[in-house]
Amino acid sequence: MADSPTPLPAFTTWPSFPFEGTFSVKALEEPVDPEPTRKGEDIADCAACQAPDDAYIWVNERWRVRATEKPPGLPMVLLLEPRTHLDLGDLPNLLAAELGVMTVRVERAIRSLDNVARVHVNRWGDGTAHMHMWFMARPRGALQMRGTFLPMWDDILPPISEAQWKESLAMVAAWLAEFGGTALAQPPRIDWQAPAKLSEPAPAELAVE
Ligand SMILES: [Zn+2]
Structure with missing residues (x-):
């Protein structure tokens, strides 16, 4: 007699579930014992411990906040x-x-951005040993992305622009630095000031008094 398929869980019918079409539940694998070590379990191989402060957007004596590698x-x-x-x-x-x-503090700093409605806070720790808490911003008005599927939506949505990303990182870093520590993220260069006619004013124009 053939095994009957595992019924799909209710969340596949939620409006926030990012996929449609026909699904089936994967077969459960046998438990692994002992489990393999995680990345950076040994301090000598730990990417976080090796990373310099300038890989972060904000630092203080005991904490550091970093962005993803790409927008x-x-x-x-x-x-x-x-x-x-x-x-x-x-x-x-x-x-x-x-x-x-x-x-x-980090939740408030991210929520201070104009286009952010909510910030989801997660800690998984299955991949990398050094503790890292995730903060993920849900776009304002994007009710379809409410809740637990937000990390999937992050991979589904096209990346935001580099300029917008840098500007938001600088704002969050500055917000955090209001309470101490050092903001390391800088706002993007404003390229539209580059044309000659918008270049630095002549010395005479600077002398306003
Ligand atoms: Zn470490």
Whole structure:
């Protein structure tokens, strides 16, 4: 007798589910024991520990915030990391308490962007050992992207423009720096000022008084 297919879960009917068409549930694989180590489990191979501060948009003594490598599809995707090579459950009380403060701060900083309605905060930690908290911005008005499928929508949407991305990163970094630390993200060069007629004013024009 043939196995009957696993019924599809209810979320495939949600308006936020990004796919349509015919689906079937994958067969469950056998559990792996022991599990393989994650990337950067050893501090010597940890990309976060090796990364210089200028790979981040904002830093302080104990925390760093970085952007994705390329412009995301969502208006903003950021990662919050402790400087110390620790996973979430290993954070000492000081860092654990600061994680709460930093989470609220980064959420507010991203939500201050004009085109952002909500910021989703996630920690998975299956891929990379060094603790990293994800912050993903849902575009304002994009009700279809509400909820748990937002990370998928990030990959589905076309990337935002480099200029918009850089400008938003600089705004978030400046917002964070209001509470301390150093903003490292700079706004993009404004190319439209490049033509000669818009170049620097002549010295006489500068002398206004
Ligand atoms: Zn590390």
